[in-house]
Amino acid sequence: MSFSNIDTMTEVSVEQREINDVSSTILQIKDLNVYVEDHHILKNINLEIPKNRVTVLLGPSGCGKTTLLKCMNKLTDLYRELEVSGSILIDGDDILNTSKNVPSIRQKMGLLSQRPYPLPVSIYKNVAYGIKLKGIRDKKLIQYSVQKNLEEVGLWDEVKDRLNSPATSLSIGQQQRLCLARGLAVKPRIILADEPTSALDPISSKTIEELFRRLKKHYTIILVTHVLRQAIRLADNVVFMSDGAIIEQGSPDELFNNPQTDKLKEYLVEGN
Amino acid sequence: MYLRRRIIDRLSGTWMVISLVTILLLPLIIGVGLYIKAAPVFEQHTLTELITSSNWAPTKGKFGFWPFIAGSLYVTVLAFIFSAPVCLLAAIHLTQYASKKLVRIIHPVIDILAGLPSVIYGVWGILIIVPFISGYLAPLFGQNTTGYSILAGGIVLAIMCIPYMLNMLMEVFKTVPMGTREASLSLGATYWESIKHVVIRHSRPGIVSAFGLSLAKAFGETIAVMMVVGNRVLSSLNPFDPGYPLPALIANNYGEMLSIPMYDAALMFAALLLLVIILVINLFFRYLIHKTQKA
Numbered sequence A: 001m002s003f004s005n006i007d008t009m010t011e012v013s014v015e016q017r018e019i020n021d022v023s024s025t026i027l028q029i030k031d032l033n034v035y036v037e038d039h040h041i042l043k044n045i046n047l048e049i050p051k052n053r054v055t056v057l058l059g060p061s062g063c064g065k066t067t068l069l070k071c072m073n074k075l076t077d078l079y080r081e082l083e084v085s086g087s088i089l090i091d092g093d094d095i096l097n098t099s100k101n102v103p104s105i106r107q108k109m110g111l112l113s114q115r116p117y118p119l120p121v122s123i124y125k126n127v128a129y130g131i132k133l134k135g136i137r138d139k140k141l142i143q144y145s146v147q148k149n150l151e152e153v154g155l156w157d158e159v160k161d162r163l164n165s166p167a168t169s170l171s172i173g174q175q176q177r178l179c180l181a182r183g184l185a186v187k188p189r190i191i192l193a194d195e196p197t198s199a200l201d202p203i204s205s206k207t208i209e210e211l212f213r214r215l216k217k218h219y220t221i222i223l224v225t226h227v228l229r230q231a232i233r234l235a236d237n238v239v240f241m242s243d244g245a246i247i248e249q250g251s252p253d254e255l256f257n258n259p260q261t262d263k264l265k266e267y268l269v270e271g272n
Numbered sequence B: 001m002y003l004r005r006r007i008i009d010r011l012s013g014t015w016m017v018i019s020l021v022t023i024l025l026l027p028l029i030i031g032v033g034l035y036i037k038a039a040p041v042f043e044q045h046t047l048t049e050l051i052t053s054s055n056w057a058p059t060k061g062k063f064g065f066w067p068f069i070a071g072s073l074y075v076t077v078l079a080f081i082f083s084a085p086v087c088l089l090a091a092i093h094l095t096q097y098a099s100k101k102l103v104r105i106i107h108p109v110i111d112i113l114a115g116l117p118s119v120i121y122g123v124w125g126i127l128i129i130v131p132f133i134s135g136y137l138a139p140l141f142g143q144n145t146t147g148y149s150i151l152a153g154g155i156v157l158a159i160m161c162i163p164y165m166l167n168m169l170m171e172v173f174k175t176v177p178m179g180t181r182e183a184s185l186s187l188g189a190t191y192w193e194s195i196k197h198v199v200i201r202h203s204r205p206g207i208v209s210a211f212g213l214s215l216a217k218a219f220g221e222t223i224a225v226m227m228v229v230g231n232r233v234l235s236s237l238n239p240f241d242p243g244y245p246l247p248a249l250i251a252n253n254y255g256e257m258l259s260i261p262m263y264d265a266a267l268m269f270a271a272l273l274l275l276v277i278i279l280v281i282n283l284f285f286r287y288l289i290h291k292t293q294k295a
Ligand SMILES: Nc1ncnc2c1ncn2[C@@H]1O[C@H](COP(=O)(O)OP(=O)(O)OP(=O)(O)O)[C@@H](O)[C@H]1O
Pocket: A036, A041, A059, A060, A061, A062, A063, A064, A065, A066, A067, A068, A079, A081, A082
C-alpha cells in the first residue's frame, strides 16, 4: 500500500501531540468583543482552550455561544454588521488580525453546525472539496482520503455505492456525519461543534457523540450543547456563558456539582 | 352549523377549481382565438413560407415574417448579452459582499426602476441612447446612422430588463443558506471560491429561470423597443441598421391598413407566432432548469 506512509506520518504526529502537549493551550482568546451597532454581543471574552480536550460551552439561548464559535475561525467576516475586536491566537497566529492566509488558518478548524449543510455537490465531492482546496491534486490520494474519512465516521459502507449521488439525498443523520467527515478530511486540529446533535434523532445523536468520544484522543473539540447529560458525558472542561460574558469555567465536576454563581445554578436547575 | 361550514367548504373548493381551470385554459383560448383569426392566411401560404420567407410586401399579398422574427431575436439577444453579466455580478455583489445598508438603499431603487412604465424607457432611449449612437458610437465604428437601430433597441431593452432580472437573481442568491457558505469557508475556500463552487452552483436552476423569464419578457416587450428601433424591415445584420421586431409590427399596424386583403389575418398570425415563440422559450428554460436541478 503506497499510502501507508501517510498513515504513519499522521499517527506519529498525533502521538507526539498527545505526549508533548496534553495540558497545553491550543487556542487563546484575548479581550474579544463583538458589537452589532449598540448591541454588545460578546463582552470581553478571555479564554484558553486546552489541547486534545473537550471544552463544552454552555449557556442560555442568545448568550453568544454561536457567535463565539464563529469568531474562532473568523466566519464573522460573512456578517458585515458584526464589529469584532480583540485577538484569537492559534499557533501564534492571530486569526482576527493576521495578514497571513486566513483560509488556511480556517482549515485548522473543522466546523460542525446545528444542522448539516452539505455543499450542493455529490457525496464524494463534499469530502474531496477541502482536500482539493489544500492543493492536493493527486486523484488516488484524494480517493484514499475520502474513503478513510468516510470510514472514520462510519458512513463508508452506507454510501460507497452511491458516492456520486447528491449529498442532499442522504438522511439528516448521515448528512451530519458527512459534514464531520469532510471537516476531518482537511486534518483540522480543532473541531468546532455548534449543537451538532440538536437536529438529529436519538440514534444519530448517539453515533455522533460516540464519534466525539473517539475523536477527542486526536483532536481538540469545542462543543456547544444544550443537553446537560451530553455535556457531562463528554466534557473535560466547561465554560458557562450568560448574556455575552463568561461567568464560570472549570472542570465538569467543579461546575456541575459545585456551581458558584446564581446564574449557573439556575441554568443547571432548569436544564435538568 | 356544521352543514353551513360544509357548504362553504364545498363552494370554496369548487371556486378554486373553476379559477384554476380558467387560468389554465387562458393561453389555450387566446391561442385558439388567434389561430381562427389567422386561418385565412394559411389558405394561401404554407407555414414554412410564412416563417422563413423574407419577402414582405403586404400590398402584393406577400407575407414573409422572417425579418421580423430575426429582428426580435436580434434585439432580445443583444439585450440579454448586455444585461445578463451586469445583473449576475451586481446580484452577487449585493447579496454576498455589500453591507446591509447598501442593500436597503438599493432595493427600493430597483423596485422603482422595475415599476416604471415602458414608455418612459422609450422616451429616455430617444433622448439619450439614439443621439449617443448616432453622434458618438457609430462614428467610432465608421458607421452612418440615424441612431434608431437594432443596437438602440438592444440597449434600451437591456436597461429595462436589468431591474427585473436583478431582482430575481438577488432572490435566488438569497436562498443559499448561510450555513453552506460558512461550511465552504471553514473548509478553506476563499470568498470567491465559495461563491463559485457553492453560491452559484446552488443557485444554478434559479439563475437559469431568471434568465429564461427575462428573455421571454424581453422578447415580447413592445413600446420602448418600438420607439427606438427604427421600425424598418431588417435588411442586414449590422446592429447600427434599423430593424422591426414582431411586437412592434403588430402594435404599429393593427387597426390601420386593414383594407389590404389578408393583412388582418397576417397580423393575427404574427401575434400567434409571438405567443408560440414565448411559449417555446419558456418550455426550453423549464427543461434547462429541470436538467440543472438533476445535475
Ligand atoms: N449577525 C447578527 N446580527 C444581529 N444580531 C446578531 C447577529 N448574530 C448574533 N446576533 C445576536 O447576538 C446574540 C447571541 O447570538 P448567538 O447566536 O451567538 O447565541 P447562542 O448562544 O448561540 O444562542 P442559541 O443557544 O439559541 O443558539 C443574540 O442576541 C443574537 O440576536
